[in-house]
Amino acid sequence: MSLKYLDNARKILCIGRNYAAHIKELNNAKPQQPFFFLKPSSSILKPNAGPFLVPKGVVVHHEVELAFTLNRDLKNLPESFSPEEALASIEGYALTIDMTARNVQDEAKKKGLPWSIGKGFDTFLPVSNFIAKEKIPDPYNVELILKVNGEVRQQDKTDLMLFPIHKILSHMSSIMTLEKGDLILTGTPKGVGQISPGDKIEAYLKYNDEIIEEIKLDAEQKPGPYEYKET
Amino acid sequence: MSLKYLDNARKILCIGRNYAAHIKELNNAKPQQPFFFLKPSSSILKPNAGPFLVPKGVVVHHEVELAFTLNRDLKNLPESFSPEEALASIEGYALTIDMTARNVQDEAKKKGLPWSIGKGFDTFLPVSNFIAKEKIPDPYNVELILKVNGEVRQQDKTDLMLFPIHKILSHMSSIMTLEKGDLILTGTPKGVGQISPGDKIEAYLKYNDEIIEEIKLDAEQKPGPYEYKET
Ligand SMILES: [Mg+2]
Ligand SMILES: [Mg+2]
Ligand SMILES: [Mg+2]
Numbered sequence: 001m002s003l004k005y006l007d008n009a010r011k012i013l014c015i016g017r018n019y020a021a022h023i024k025e026l027n028n029a030k031p032q033q034p035f036f037f038l039k040p041s042s043s044i045l046k047p048n049a050g051p052f053l054v055p056k057g058v059v060v061h062h063e064v065e066l067a068f069t070l071n072r073d074l075k076n077l078p079e080s081f082s083p084e085e086a087l088a089s090i091e092g093y094a095l096t097i098d099m100t101a102r103n104v105q106d107e108a109k110k111k112g113l114p115w116s117i118g119k120g121f122d123t124f125l126p127v128s129n130f131i132a133k134e135k136i137p138d139p140y141n142v143e144l145i146l147k148v149n150g151e152v153r154q155q156d157k158t159d160l161m162l163f164p165i166h167k168i169l170s171h172m173s174s175i176m177t178l179e180k181g182d183l184i185l186t187g188t189p190k191g192v193g194q195i196s197p198g199d200k201i202e203a204y205l206k207y208n209d210e211i212i213e214e215i216k217l218d219a220e221q222k223p224g225p226y227e228y229k230e231t
Numbered sequence: 232m233s234l235k236y237l238d239n240a241r242k243i244l245c246i247g248r249n250y251a252a253h254i255k256e257l258n259n260a261k262p263q264q265p266f267f268f269l270k271p272s273s274s275i276l277k278p279n280a281g282p283f284l285v286p287k288g289v290v291v292h293h294e295v296e297l298a299f300t301l302n303r304d305l306k307n308l309p310e311s312f313s314p315e316e317a318l319a320s321i322e323g324y325a326l327t328i329d330m331t332a333r334n335v336q337d338e339a340k341k342k343g344l345p346w347s348i349g350k351g352f353d354t355f356l357p358v359s360n361f362i363a364k365e366k367i368p369d370p371y372n373v374e375l376i377l378k379v380n381g382e383v384r385q386q387d388k389t390d391l392m393l394f395p396i397h398k399i400l401s402h403m404s405s406i407m408t409l410e411k412g413d414l415i416l417t418g419t420p421k422g423v424g425q426i427s428p429g430d431k432i433e434a435y436l437k438y439n440d441e442i443i444e445e446i447k448l449d450a451e452q453k454p455g456p457y458e459y460k461e462t
Contacts, residue, residue, distance in 0.1 A: 011271045016345070029342070031462050037345035038269045040242045042408045055406075075353075076455030111260070112340025114247070114268035115347075120407050122306075174457035175286075176351050177273045224307030226405035231262050 002129040003046055005069050005092065008181030012039040012125065013172060014065075014098055018162050018187025025190050034163040034171045037115050039098070039185075043124040051220040052201060053123045055101065057228030060195045060219075063098040063188035064146040064154050064203050066139065067127070068165070074178040077170040086166035091181075093136050095128035095205040095213045097146070098185055099195075104228060113231060121222070128205065128213035135212050139165060143206040144189060148199050156189030163187075197221040233360040234277055236300050236323065239412030243270040243356065244403060245296075245329055249393050249418025256421050265394040265402045268346050270329070270416075274356040282451040283432060284354045286332065288459030291426045291450075294329040294419035295377040295385050295434050297370065298358070299396070305409040308401040317397035322412075324367050326359035326436035326444045328377070329416055330426075335459060344462060352453070359436065359444035366443050370396060374437040375420060379430050387420030428452040 013036050017023045023030050045052060054060050071091035098119070105118035136142060139158060146154040163171075165186065172178055195201060196219065203215040244267050248254045254261050276283060285291050302322035329350070336349035367373060370389060377385040394402075396417065403409055426432060427450065434446040 011273065033460060033462055035344055035348065035462050037347040038271060038351070040269060040407055042242065042410060076457070078456055109343030112343065113266055115345040116268040117266065117406055120269070122406075122408050170456075174455055175348055175353075176271055177353050179273060224405055225309055225401075226307075229264060231264055231266050 005130045009183040010179045011182045014185040015187045019160050019189045021190035034168050040120050045123040045126040052217045053222035054197050055222045055226050058101045059103040061100045061102045061192045064144045065096050065098050065185045065188050067094045067096040067185045070182050074173040077173040081166050081170040083166045092133045093131040097126045099124035126215050145204040147202045153193050154191035195219050236361045240414040241410045242413045245416040246418045250391050250420045252421035265399050271351045276354040276357040283448045284453035285428050286453045286457050289332045290334040292331045292333045292423045295375045296327050296416045296419050298325045298327040298416045301413050305404040308404040312397050312401040314397045323364045324362040328357045330355035357446050376435040378433045384424050385422035426450050
């Protein structure tokens with residue numbers, strides 16, 4: 001039951017650049033409106049489903065993020081869509097890591113290519129168990145923590161989000177119909193950094209200083225023929 | 232039954248720049264290896280499911296494409312994956328139009344942003360009925376035709392593809408697991424151009440001069456609050 005939410009997701013949508021300090025650390029421009037990209041369902045790494053896989057020649061960065069799922073379809077929402085209506089549309093939450101092949105993405109950004117490869121390798125979306133909505137009364141009071149080999153790399157509260165959930169939903173829904181079960185990632189705070197084969201990754205979602213969910217992973221080298229080359 | 236293939240698709244993957252004359256007409260660089268992007272399932276427009284919707288302020292281009300679905304999972308295929316093995320992995324075919332918000336995509340390319348919005352609006356993936364594999368013994372002998380208001384805009388054979396299907400599959404599968412049912416678009420030939428509200432769109436897939444499938448659509452303005460603004 002606690003992983004069924006993953007099978008119900010027709011789409012996985014990820015907001016980019018939603019924390020000011022993260023925008024700064026990557027020297028990116030601050031968007032005037034939310035932008036987003038898709039991750040494939042094949043990138044999901046469920047709890048206890050094996051290691052996180054680092055593709056050969058790829059610089060992988062961790063991006064710890066709060067995600068939520070929808071309990072209804074949303075389409076063409078007005079800009080006046082309210083925080084209360086947004087919360088009423090949420091089925092529940094998850095702790096996620098938006099793993100990113102940074103050198104693949106940097107090449108894509110330079111050459112104007114899509115992000116789908118850099119964001120979409122197998123195991124590039126580690127997720128926690130489903131978090132019942134009641135456990136997170138206020139999604140802006142969540143603390144996200146990511147450690148590599150015991151060292152804290154990311155630790156911030158979700159109150160730093162630039163575009164709140166109701167603005168994300170009204171914008172996304174005006175472009176594509178959001179469907180019941182869709183999984184939406186809300187962006188990463190500062191502190192993204194590299195993961196190498198052999199690393200131990202831990203992520204925690206805390207509410208009122210209590211750990212609600214966690215992810216624990218070992219990183220290994222991805223098997224198979226893939227090796228990064230320029231497109 | 233002839234539309235069930237659309238409900239079985241966990242992913243929709245689209246190859247970019249797979250016809251030399253189309254690369255030239257958009258002044259793009261020729262890729263050294265296939266690259267691809269995702270379209271959301273919510274962008275599918277089934278036959279007789281209503282008009283194609285042009286978002287306000289958006290320059291939409293038609294890209295007629297041959298698509299196929301998989302009859303098995305494919306993962307980490309070697310570069311030696313053969314044309315015969317590729318054909319054996321195909322469940323069947325479809326005629327599709329990869330509708331593209333060209334001004335949204337051009338901005339994304341300039342700013343290094345993802346393509347998901349420009350490729351992902353509702354109705355941006357018109358599809359035909361399922362085409363049984365037996366009807367297309369050779370996928371490189373297909374003729375694709377697209378007309379707007381009766382005028383031929385695109386008309387080319389699939390033998391002009393730069394990366395053949397076995398190369399597409401081995402490359403994609405080394406990055407992300409391809410799943411039974413996934414829908415894969417193989418790229419558009421030259422002749423892409425604008426569609427405006429009021430236009431009548433027809434597309435045809437021919438084999439040995441016989442029409443195997445067709446798409447017929449009216450274009451209308453997309454309702455709702457969306458209007459193109461810079462990100
Ligand atoms: Mg992210
Ligand atoms: Mg993209
Ligand atoms: Mg295309």
